[in-house]
Amino acid sequence: MGSTRFSLLCFVTCLILFSLNFDTYEATEFPVGGKENSWSIPTSPNALNVWAQHERFKIGDSLVFKYDSKNDSVLQVEEGDYKKCIRTKPIQEYKDGNTVIKVNESAAFFFISGADGHCEKGEKLEVIVLSHKHSSPPPALSPNESPAVTTPVVEAPKSSAVGLDLWIVDVFIVAVATLVGISMF
Known part of the structure; x- marks a missing residue:
């Protein structure tokens, strides 16, 4: 006994x-830009990326793009196309006005506007998705900096x-x- x-x-x-x-980790839905209908030409060219640098995206989270589907769309693109605003060969194209993209891997994701001239005016977004074990996002950009991160960020061990x-x-x-x-x- x-x-x-x-x-x-x-x-x-x-x-x-x-x-x-x-x-324990619970997935989060992130409205892109931090508010409704912010998938549009930003007030400053790097505003969307500055917002993204202040967030902590993890596997299982979702990005919510809200926009006017008559005038805009969301294109997920390769990094080179992101940098040059090339819209001709997207990985994925979204046109519904309320696009929800669930991220299922730790990596860098690149999005640009599908509307003529919008990407060139700053309607583009780089999102770094961390694994569940990472606890902090990459360093924040100042409003005048452009994103320099080209690969997923790996945080040093605690x-x-x-x-x-x-x-x-x-x-x-x-x-x-x-x-x-x-x-x-």
Whole structure:
């Protein structure tokens, strides 16, 4: 009987320790530009990218583009086409006026307007999607800078002191569980 209790206690302790090592994450919908109908020519040429640099996009999040479908569209393009505002060979084209794009991988994504001249006036967006384990976005751009990030940003590992703190907590929990298990005999 005591052996069964001890085994159960060890199992529960391991389950608790295992669950402590996982972050929970809930997907977020991001209105592009931070507000309704902001997929349009911005007031400053880099405004959409400045907004994107202040957000933290992760796998599973969605970008919501709201715009007038009679006058505009959203094109997902390769980086080179993004930089040169080339609309002729998009990866994907959206024309519904309420485009929701779910990002399913950690990478850089590039979007431009499908309307003549809009991209050249700043209606373009670069989004860096981080993996679930990354905790901070790339450094923010000033309003006059253009985005220089061409590959997904990989954040440096967190301080080993944080890992050490969790390790100490884990060891403490195992020690207490073991003492409780032994006292049950």
